[in-house]
Amino acid sequence: MAQSRSDARRLGVFLLLLYLFLILLPVILAALQGREPRPWRDDLASGLAMAGFAMLLAEFLLSGRSRRLSARVGMDVVMRFHQFMGHALLLFLLFHPFLYSLPMNVQPYGEPDAATWLSLPLWPGVTGLLAWMGLGLLVLLAVARDALPFRYEAWRFWHGFGALVIALFALHHTLAVGRYSQEPLLAAFWWVATALAVLALLHVHLWTPLRQRRRPYRVTSLDRAADRTWVVELEPDKAAGHDGSAFPYRAGQFAWLKLKRPLFRITEHPFSLSSAPAASAQLEFTIKEAGDFTSRIGELPLGTRAYLDGPYGNFTLEEGDARPLVLIAGGVGMAPIMSLLRQLKASGSLRSIVLLQANRHEGQILYRTELAEMAQSMPLRVHYMLAEPPANWPDLSGIPDGDALEQLLPEEQRRSSVYYVCGPAAMIDVIEAALDHRFRVPAEQVCSERFRYSFGARAGSAGRALLAFSAITLVALGAVLAFALR
Template identity: 25%
Template sequence: MKRNGIYSYNLALLVSFMLLLTLAFDAHCRPFRLEKIPDKGENFDCNTCHINYGKEKNLFGKDYEAIAIPAGDIYTEELGKMDSDGDGFTNDEEFLAKTNPGDPESKPAKKDNQQTKQDNKTINNLQENKIEPKKENEPVTSEKKEVVLQTKIPELSKTTIPELESDDSTIDQQIISAQVHDLRKTANIKHYIYKIGRYVSLSGFFLIFIQYILSSKIRFIDRLFGLDKLFLVHRKIGIIGLVFVLTHPILLFIVFGMGGYSLLWKGIGALALIILIIIAGVAILYAKLNLKYETWKNIHRISYIILPIAFIHSIVLGSDLHKYLWLKTLWYILAGIYLIVMAYKIINWIKVRKHPFKIAGVVQETHDIWSLHFKGKNKNYKPGQFMIINLKRNGKVSESHPFTISSSPTNDMMSISVKSVGDFTSTIKDTKLSDIAYIDAPYGKFSFLNHDSDNLVFIAGGIGITPFISMLRYIYDKKIQRNITLLWANKSENDIAFKDELQKMESGIPKLKIVHVMSKQDDWQGEKGFVDADKIKRLVKDIDKSQFFICGPPIMMTLVKRDLIKLGVSKSKIHYERFALR
């Protein structure tokens, strides 16, 4: 997939969305009224009332507007008995025959032949049941009417035949009324399925909208919750939203089959659904698919077109949006927020690109950890926060990647320390001083400065040391007096980065205690194994008065958090940050 610049990509999305919005305002059909007609729109679409899906109403549409809407938007008996298009058949007869009551060219078979055959069949049935045909001006008793109706429509039970209002009603009109009544009754189940289908679509749309807010990297939201936690919620809500959105077309297919709505607008909805399935599938299975981060990112970026398509689909076909003004207003507010989010992303992208950072140093810390030092416009960040970086090397800009800022805010330069474990991170060592970096920072709320406590416990696993080295550098430079315990788990002594600097800090910070834990070095003289409840209880003083900070592999953080809770530590005193934002 060829990657275009983010600026032009987002700008194109904004323009496309405005064009689609214009199409939505030009739509005149009200599909929710399909459920008002006898078969709930199962075999009919917007052309039942409109001419070529446009603003102009056909003959039936005009009658519906004049009779049904004043009656409470109800398909009345009066409207059913009318012949709106003047083709010789009542509207009830047309609906039963699945022909358009607003189009004189669309009509049932010729009435004379049909009536003759029906009359002959009725006479035969009357003779078989030994009931004499009705004579001229002879009243028809309820008993005779019931038998005649059942002989003409054997599948109708007595309970489905409406009470006959007068002796002057014709047998044919009574039969039609009975059939319409039966259609309305059997459509009830589909009506409720249709309602559920509408509700899950509204819920799914809202959840998909929330996805854009959670992943938008808006700073004031990040300061409230932390970007890593927002992305975790983003993944979970995304799955729920996907289930809701998938349920919507399935339920509507049960009700309408392939009919009911314009193929164009159904196709637009199907397009959004297909894109969503592809993106969700890649997001869920990216590890099994062994996709590169860049490939995953490019596919994920297509998601920005889903909401505009879904918005237009819902505005044109959404019956509830036309019924409830508050809901339609909410939908336009959501569309406005989406545009604001897109504008925010574009403006932020421009600001980041206007102030690139120079590469001031490339330093090897261990056999697989490298640090990059950047010089540029100062960023106001707290120790422990992270940046999102794009490296421009050999004229090519990389995809954005999140890395913890390992430097201290007291330093003029910013730094990241990266372990070589993936496609991008394995190339960090190849960065040259002539290269540049685009840095978007700061993000995250993983900092001891956000918590008032004299007792701090830092628990790190592997490269999870980076936020803590930033905090310790800050504490050292600012000469902050706290009781600090650092428990750092590694495989072997060769994996310890910043060894000399940490020894210097331990000497310069009176109340700093550093404990290394090795899991795969038998000759290590210190703590061995993993950081568990036993080690925490033995090595940490005043557990109940301490604030705990955890950073490392996901499984390690999960186990340590579990052990801390077992030791009686309140969840409000346990803070952690996850590496991956996908």
């Protein structure tokens, strides 16, 4: 069932409050123990450690591929929150050891003469230090990911596995020397939260592949659609055990695709479906050569085994919405937009649509023939914009920006339209900024899909609200922590 963007915003606020409650829960449980207050620096240190550890465990859930969450609030919002909170928890956990003013006097094993190291019992000291150093390394490698000489898949595997090892070290350290975590209730909280984090990881790397094994697909067609871009079609492989049921996606969503490789290897990549459920039983992906995996797509033999995990994402049409549409695609960002167009056509929609497809050169234009046919049978106006147009190019030239929108759309249509934008991050940033600042189009009327989850990308208005909320939350959290434990 489609939900409106304002429902999604309300749900987002609810989830943020729930998040805040959950990461504060260990602090609340500690405060309820009614222990003697210590110097404020020591309680702040304990509070930061507890909130930071709870945030670390929540990171597993945030990256745990919830289809429902991504369909409601959007995968890139979830991923940015994951990245932002990763930075915040790093600060919490890196600083906490330096705030203590009292020596540790926890003797967890009932051995008053236990060896100590850095004023902590030996093993909790070692696990604490390893978790502390590992966390710094994990975040550093995530921030510098694009500059690293490893394959993305290898990075992704080590990011998840490394986070798990860090969480287990942190659990040992917390249960052994955490002043408040000696109480059974708080200790139980840590066990349950760590178990949930492990389950989230197992869900992605074990449960999902096992489920996929029962639903194999095969490649039934492969065509060159444009310069370095391929259209791949899949259908359920009934001979290999697929029950033939339809993949339950909505137009504009994406799936994680694994080709050929053995089931448990981490070789999956996210791609938007360019087919539409109302238009075709075949599943179609439009894939541009971008790196080691995609650059070999054109060599796939027909019949290659494929597995899908999905659908994910909220780049979808709202049910019952009749407002005019403006679709803006940059390069292979045309894939989910083609899915929306095919869905609108198959459902006999009468919505007025303006499509702007932007590319560098003419050889990159996608679906030109099909779009020309569509424009004959539905209220669709198609424009092609080229950064490097040939001589006498009859349509737009340059890159999509506020001026291009002004040129294409009369003021009334600019204000009343719903916008779907997909393409390079820089293009999305420029369009979102123009819609927001220059044309004052409400954020609720703008939906964008990013093909890269980059922390540095400019936040749209929803993203800005999220970041502002997160920043305020963190400052408030710091203040609450300092006083709650006193």
